[in-house]
Amino acid sequence: MPLTRRDILRFAGAATAGIVFSPLPWKMLDDVAIWTQTGPWIPKVPRGPISHVPSICSVCPAGCPVTARCVAGVPSSLRAASGSGQPLCPIGLTGHHLAYHPLRVAGPCLVEHRGEKVLTTSLSLDEALRRLPSVDGDRSVMIVDQRPGRAISDRYRAFVRQHPGSFYAVPDDDASMRTVGYDLERAHTILAVSTPLLDGWTTPARTARLIERRSKNDGLRILAADAARSRTATLADRWMPIRPGSEAALLVALLHLAHAHRQPDMTPSMRAIIERTTPERVAAAIGVTPVQLRHVYEKLTERGPSLVVVGGDGSNSVDAETDRLAFQLNRALGAASNGAIRQRPAIPVSEGLRERDLAVATPLSSVPDASVALVIIDGDEGTCHLSWESIVRTLHPGASIVVSLSPVLTALASHADLIIPSPAPFESFGEATGDGTDIACRYGVSRPLHPRRPGSVDPELVLGHLSGQVIEHEAALRDKVAGIWASRRGQIRTPDGSTTNLTSVEGAGSLWTALSEGAVWTLEGAPASASVRALESDASATDRLAARLSELAAGGATSTIAVVPTTWAPVTSCSRLSPLMTKLYQESGLRPTSEVAAVAPATAHACGVEDGAVAELRAGEQSSKVKVRVSDSLAPGMVQLSAGPDPVGFRSPEPPAVANALPRGRAAELRKS
Amino acid sequence: MPARYGMVIDLDRCTGCGNCTVACAVENNIPPGPPGVTDRTGITWMRVYEADNGEGFPETQSAFVPVMCMQCEEHTPCVSVCPQNAVEVDPETGIVGQIPERCLGCRYCMAACPYHARYFNWWDPKWPEGMEKTLNPDVSPRMRGVAEKCNFCHGRLHTAREKAAAAGNAAIDPADYVPACVESCPTQAIVFGDLNDPASEVAKLSRDERAFRFLSRLGTEPKVSYLSSRAWVRSLADRVLARDQKEEARG
Incomplete structure (x- = not known):
């Protein structure tokens, strides 16, 4: 039978209608969906050999043992080392993100404030170092070390000792x-x-x-x-x-x-x-x-x-x-x-240095006002909040310069004149000096896990430029480890939980190998009776205490309310949080942001504010816009504020929270904005 | 007998530290929230809520309650409403899986989920420059316009299966399959395992006298149980029921 044109058209029409009832359109929809979901704008996961590297977390001084799961040599996750029995905190779990912090400083730069904006201008390293003033007898230097006990801390102390009138300053909490x-x-x-x-x-x-x-x-x-x-x-x-x-x-x-x-x-x-x-x-x-x-x-x-x-x-x-x-x-x-x-005993000083040749740490609050011409703020953050106000008061009026070694444009670094960024955590050998509340002192070394960013500079180089004695970062750490080994005290604990007395370790090289593979050196402290004298109150402190007690007793009911900061201790001082912390601060509300002020219903009523309203919180010269949250669980007469990072702290170097700058119990006013 | 994976979470041990939330995000390549993200638009497969006993100061007591997909076993609401078959219950594991490639973003599943444990990608996934190098190679990022939820770290299950297959074993070693939240919990408040294995700790704990499940009245047989010795915490499971009854009484 010959095929007619009508037959062909009929077949084509029927086939077209039949397609609708076949799996084809659905399969096409599926494929299109898959295709659109794997578009070039969707980030691709890394590929490569997977390895597990033992190390310690050096984001904070505690130094918890970790195992880094690396893909093609780049860590994709940090986990608590199995067998160590030491879990991590959310900061540690995301420590490998910090090298990619959005506020990372790419290289040496000048900092300039225009209104509320912070502008940075890149410099070459040579030019940045040239801008450091020469340190002579008349010029006083203050080095602020937020994490004492490290190898570089010993070098800082040696430098300050050689320059009378200079200060090796530590946060007050660390000092006392x-x-x-x-x-x-x-x-x-x-x-x-x-x-x-x-x-x-x-x-x-x-x-x-x-x-x-x-x-x-x-x-x-x-x-x-x-x-x-x-x-x-x-x-x-x-x-x-x-x-x-x-x-x-x-x-x-x-x-x-x-x-x-x-x-x-x-x-x-x-x-x-x-x-x-x-x-x-x-x-x-x-x-x-x-x-x-x-x-x-x-x-x-x-x-x-x-x-x-x-x-x-x-x-x-x-x-x-x-x-x-x-x-x-x-x-x-x-x-x-x-x-x-x-x-808690002190960590032994680096080999080649003697304790008596090193400067004693000065609490930051004890550094006289207007006494310093050059301030160097070390890049490693500790566990105590350091306000810009505590530093700026020490600056000599006129020709003073503040240099920050922070790898990230933190609130503190944004006030500096010059930033010479040090490497981010896990970009070079890092150090952990132990949990500040523990009875034992500790020392651990974290291995570099990331490729190092070209613009970062070891703090030893900056100090070497001032002192004329340059030492490599790794060599400084090896000296520190050699100093610990020479003390022949304490023991090392490997990531699997086993312990070895330091006297059984053959040499400083073996100790370095063990530490760089995730082991931690520990030394337990002696009973505290020996330190009683050092901690007893002096006469002026007693007078201050008597005055405070009188003030408190006379306080009674006031028209103001008291600020009570609540903190998540690890992050109070830490500006270097993973961007993933939005999960806790913004996306789940598990942690209140610093913009939220919680008050009791009676307090809210007395201040004329409502739940969800934006209000102004004023304490002394400080003021801040806050969002009011009325809570039945709070006592009347106080406002609870979260001290810590800004909710979008990883996007802005602005100071984190008014609560950070306020002493506990400080009287404040809350009024409708 | 096929496995039936489940969890038991001890609320008396939970300190609300947020480790589980963060570890989950790292493991499952959940991106940081963009500017303006809120608790309604953010993605936290594991979310920790703070619940209180409803009393005013100073009688208030609180508990932290981690909530994730409860892996409903019966009449799984998200499965029954999905027009795309993008949600399936794996008969081999009992895990309710989400297949983002099939999802068309209608969000029926989110409306149906009684636990609010499903999340929608309002934005394309984006990490700060360079941070995508730290992504987990076992989990693909999801695009804008699809729903997602906890799947008991399915990537880890695959890894455990590969390891077992390489060793010539048919079954995985339970120690090889531990979800990220369980692994990261510092107080070991979360216990995971096969509920069908009567010797497993999770099976024993799920029968503990302190154990309870949220919204069990719905008959969806969630495979996540909670433990608490505090009566008011256990009553949280019925609080919603009580509220519903009040509303019904009001008409």
Whole structure:
């Protein structure tokens, strides 16, 4: 039968109609969907051989052991080293992202402020070094080291010692309270006074052990005295709400109950303060009843060893006097004699240097005003918040220059005149000097995992330019390790959990090999009684304390409200957070951003603000726009602010939060904006 | 017998540190939120909520509650509403899998999920320059316009299967398949395993007297259970029910 034109058309029409009922269109839809989802604008995952590299995390000083899973030599994840029993924190889990921080400084640059904008102008390294003023006898230098105990710290100290009138400055917290470590594992009762004990105050491993002990009902009791219902207050066995800023009064009242004024080595003025500070006298000022104070003291003495921990959240929360009071209370509770608090030993200095040839650390607040012509701010951040105000007051008016070695344009670096960026974490050998609350000092070395960015400069090179003695970064670290080995003290703990005494390690080279493969050197501290003298209050401190107690007692009800910063300790000072932290701050609301101010319904009503409203929070000369969150769980008369990174901190170098700059309990005003 | 993977989360151990949320994002190549992202538009396969007992100061008590896809076993709501068959329950593992290539972005599944555990890609995935080098090679990034959710780290299951196959074993070693949130939890509050294995810790804990499941009244048989010795925390599972009953009573 001949095919007609009509047959062909009929077949084509039927075929076209039939296609609709065949899998073809659906398959095409699928393929188009797949094709559009693998377009060139969708990032491709890396490919290459997978390796697992043991190291330690050097993002903060704690130095938790990690295993880096690397793809083609670039880390794709950091995990806690198996066998170490030391989990990581969210900062550590994302430490490998920091090399790609959006605010990373590409190379040496000048910083300029135009209005609210921060502008940077690139320089060559030679030009940047030429801009550093020569250091002669008349010119005073201050080197700010936020992470003392490293190899470069020893070099800084040697340099400062050779230049009289210069300062090796460390954050106040490092200078005072961090010389004492707490044996949390030994304690049966812990009183956390305005301390984020269970929220990053110490390493995740130590926090986890506390939680583990509690879940096993081994008798551990955690008491929290905090103005706000912080996370530690939430997780503690008992929370005692106190008035903001009344920590010192609480400790003095507990010292009174402990009869500390009968101790023979107490100074007369301190003895008088403690003797007259009865619970009945200060309870109202603290915001509790005398019965509650006695109950807390009974709990502390009921089952020892007991510990009182104060501050340490790095947010200017507790001053040195309060810290000294805590030490004296611990001593009165027997923590010094039973080893629950210990003096943490110092890490031995680098080989070729002697302790007596190195400058002593000066607390930053003790550096005189207008005394420094050149400030060098080391690039490694520690665990204490450092405000620009604490540095700018030391600058000599006129010809002074501030140099930041930060690899990232942090809030502090954005105020500097010149940035000579050091490598980011895991780009070169890093160091960890241990958790500042532990009874042991530690030293670990993290291996470079990323290819190094060309514009970064080792701090040793900058210091070498000033001192005329250049040393390679790795050589400086090897000297430090050799110094530790020469001490023949302590032990090394490998990532699998096994320990070896340092005396069994054959030489400094073997120790370097072990440390660069993830091992950590540790040395436990001696009982803290030896350090008592150093921590006792001097006469001026006692006067300040007496004045504060009087002020607190006279305070009563005021028309203002008190600021209570709540912190997530690891990030209070840390500007270098992974961009992935939006998951915690913005995308889940698990961590409040620094823009949110929480108040009680009564406070909101008194201030004329509503839930969700934008308001102005003013404290002294500081003011900030905040978003009001009304919460039933807060006490009236205070505003709870999150001290920490800006919610979009990785996109802007602006100062993080008003709470960082305010002392705890500072009076403030909240008004509708 | 096929596996039936599930989790038990001890709320008395959870400190709300956020490790699980962050570890999940690293493992599953979930990008950082763009400017302006909120808790409604962000993507957190594992999200930790803070719940309280409803009392005012100073009687308030809180608990942190990690919530992810509950891997519903019966009448899985997201499966039944998906017009594209982009959600499937794997009969070999019991894991509710999401197939982004099939998803057309209608978000019916998000509306159907009683746990609000599904997320939508409002933007194309974007990492800061260079950071894409740190992505997990086992998980493909998803494009704008598709829904996604927790799949118990499916990439790790594949890796465990490959390892078992290379060793000539038919079954995987349970130690080789541990989701990122479980691995990263510092207090070991999350326990993962095969609920069909009566000897496994997860199976034992899921039968613990402290165990409860959220919205179990819906009959979807979620495979994620929670533990708490605090009565008010356990009552959270029924709180929504109580609210519904009140609303029904009001008409």
